Amino acid sequence: MITKDTTIEDLVEVKDEAVQYLKNKGIRCILCGEPIWGTIEEAAKEKGFSDEEISEIVVELNNLK
Structure with missing residues (x-):
């Protein structure tokens, strides 16, 4: 599960689609x-x-497919 305390490095490893999502958020x-x-x-x-x-943002990241 992704939390606000998840590092960017760990996030990218588990959900590479999160990169584009965060980019869209600026x-x-x-x-x-x-x-x-x-x-x-x-x-x-x-x-x-x-x-x-x-x-x-954390909820939306967890819901990314």
Whole structure:
């Protein structure tokens, strides 16, 4: 299960489609082909997402097929 504390590196390993999803949200998670360090929450906070929005992102990431 993906949580706000899941690292970007772990996320990319289990759901490669998450890269495009996060990109569409304006959250950069890949740089030069390598995952950016940090958690989903940290990456989203850097882009100004609220705790509620981050919770929604986590739900949506878990629902990606």
